[in-house]
Amino acid sequence: MTSIIKHRNFSKGSLLLIVAITLQSCFVAQDYVRPELEAETETLYRTDNLPTDSISMADVSWKTLFTDQYLQQYIEEGLQNNMDVRMAIQQMVAAEAYAKQGKAGYLPSVNVGTNWTHQELSKNTQFGAFLSDRSTDQFDITANLSWEADIWGKIRSNKRATQAGYLQSVAGHQAVKTQLISSIANTYYSLIALDAQLEVTKQTIATRESGVETIKALKDAGQVTQVAVDQNIAQYNNAKALQVDIETAIFKTENTLSILLGKSGQDFERNSLDIQEIEQDIKLGVPATLLSNRPDVMAAEYSLIQSFELTNVANSNLYPSLTLTAAGGLQSLELDDLFSANSLFANIVGGLTQPLLNQRKLRTQKEVAIAQQEQALLQFKKTLLVAGSEVSNALFSYESETKKFEFRKNEVEALRTAEANSEELLKNGYANYLDLLTARQSALSAELNIIDSQLQQLVSIVDLYEALGGGWR
Numbered sequence: 106m107t108s109i110i111k112h113r114n115f116s117k118g119s120l121l122l123i124v125a126i127t128l129q130s131c132f133v134a135q136d137y138v139r140p141e142l143e144a145e146t147e148t149l150y151r152t153d154n155l156p157t158d159s160i161s162m163a164d165v166s167w168k169t170l171f172t173d174q175y176l177q178q179y180i181e182e183g184l185q186n187n188m189d190v191r192m193a194i195q196q197m198v199a200a201e202a203y204a205k206q207g208k209a210g211y212l213p214s215v216n217v218g219t220n221w222t223h224q225e226l227s228k229n230t231q232f233g234a235f236l237s238d239r240s241t242d243q244f245d246i247t248a249n250l251s252w253e254a255d256i257w258g259k260i261r262s263n264k265r266a267t268q269a270g271y272l273q274s275v276a277g278h279q280a281v282k283t284q285l286i287s288s289i290a291n292t293y294y295s296l297i298a299l300d301a302q303l304e305v306t307k308q309t310i311a312t313r314e315s316g317v318e319t320i321k322a323l324k325d326a327g328q329v330t331q332v333a334v335d336q337n338i339a340q341y342n343n344a345k346a347l348q349v350d351i352e353t354a355i356f357k358t359e360n361t362l363s364i365l366l367g368k369s370g371q372d373f374e375r376n377s378l379d380i381q382e383i384e385q386d387i388k389l390g391v392p393a394t395l396l397s398n399r400p401d402v403m404a405a406e407y408s409l410i411q412s413f414e415l416t417n418v419a420n421s422n423l424y425p426s427l428t429l430t431a432a433g434g435l436q437s438l439e440l441d442d443l444f445s446a447n448s449l450f451a452n453i454v455g456g457l458t459q460p461l462l463n464q465r466k467l468r469t470q471k472e473v474a475i476a477q478q479e480q481a482l483l484q485f486k487k488t489l490l491v492a493g494s495e496v497s498n499a500l501f502s503y504e505s506e507t508k509k510f511e512f513r514k515n516e517v518e519a520l521r522t523a524e525a526n527s528e529e530l531l532k533n534g535y536a537n538y539l540d541l542l543t544a545r546q547s548a549l550s551a552e553l554n555i556i557d558s559q560l561q562q563l564v565s566i567v568d569l570y571e572a573l574g575g576g577w578r
Contacts, residue, residue: 134258134417137265137410140482142396142489149392149493150500161390163398163575167286170383170570175375176293179366183289186367190285193278200267200274207267210260213252217434220245244443247434254427262417269414273407279577280400285365287571291564292362293375298560299358301378303351305552306344313341313545316528323532336542344549378559383566389500389573395492398574405481405488412474412481419474422467425459492572499569506561513555520548 171177184190222243255261320337323329360370395402433451437443460467524544570576 134262134414134421137413139406140485142393142486146392146395146489146493149395149490150389150497160388161394161398161573161575162386162388162570163390163394163573164578165570165575166578167570167576170575171290172384173293173376173381175373176290179293179362179373180286180289182366182368183285184282187281187285187365188367189281190278191367193274193281197271197274197278200271204267204271207264210264211255213250213429215248215250217246217248220247241438242440243436243438244440245434245436246443247432247436250429250431252429254429256427257421257424259418259421262414262421266411266414266418269407269411273404273411276400276404276407278400280404283400283571283574283576286576287567289362289365290567292358292365294378294381294560294563294567296355296358296362296373297375297378297381298556299351299355300375301556301559302553303348303355305549305556306348306351309545309549309552310341310344310348313337313344316541316545317341319528319532336539340542340545378556381559381563383563387500387503387566387569389496392493395489395496395574399492399572400574400577402485402488402492402574405485409478409481409485412478416471416474416478419467419471422470423460425457427457428455430454430456492574495572496569499565499572503562503565503569506558506565510555510558510562513551513558517548517551517555520544520551524548 167180168177171180220243222245224241224243226241253260317334317337320329320334324331324334359373362373363370390398396406397403431451431453433449435443435448436450437445437448442448524541524547527541527544530540
């Protein structure tokens, strides 16, 4: 008789287990499909020369793009020591822990505990009135197991959501690296441009100091008045003040670079602006490449995937859940008998639970999840549009600065000639000192502007490289 009961119990348990495993294939959770983005990418770059191949400047390593050995050294240091990069790495570690937890969702929960229970029965109760010894002790060592069958794909969706969260943190780390490389390169180029402007200013100061002596000699000869001398002295001091401003800007820029490299403020070795060349071809790649090159676009899509899977989870919470729970171990009224064969016990419970009334919590969770998924979709599309706009702006800036540089170069040559001619005419009495002062000031401004134009060409290439998603590989 006992064997028949055990056989029936085994058959029921086996049947329940088979049903649970079979139902796992009955998913209601949907699979993520990337939304249609043709409308968003069709005119994303706003250029008449829309690229037709998938080769992008972003595929080039930063070590290949930036050939200045000092700049390469500083980028390497920044990637190792920058605080934002290190914080992003810790975010990845945390997200990875959640991803591991999501993968373990299919496994049962198991815990083991030991207990001692002491009970004093009341004399006025049903059992206490007939027992002479109303004090009892019970000892047990119990293991509990709980497992939920993934009938509707809830556990699978939660696993995918945590994986998407992890990949989003990875993309976030890549975005930080891309921004850091761009910031270090632009700061370095700003620093060497300031060096070039400082050199021009020092040469101007030397020229104007000599000019003050010349104008004093002309005054003594009666060709100019004291006003001309005073104007030349004022212009000389204006250049000296400009030198102080540039030196201050260099000091602050070095501090900015120090922060990017994760170190205290200091001087930095560097090359000159004249030798800086970025020889890589400007290739944009088709707009769709931003989906796999731009870390922020990738992060936005992973956020969409995560919200999509969490919507699956919220939806599956409305369906019945099949759970199996089991407990077993040793139980005895006497501690000495706890480890005997007669102390063994076990029980298994299988249940199918359909949520009915729960203060609308599950329905609210589903509605909120759908709204958050739509929000994530809009954010994904917005991020893609912003990325395309940044590429368009950087490309237009590069083309504009290239054209402007030629005009600036012609301007400098003309003003240098005008300055030399004005000075020669003044010495020979054919021009007044105001012509010379104007020519000098215009020449200095033009020389500073052409340096700035060189800087902006470099910056626009760096910005384009960042906008296309380069640097993190």
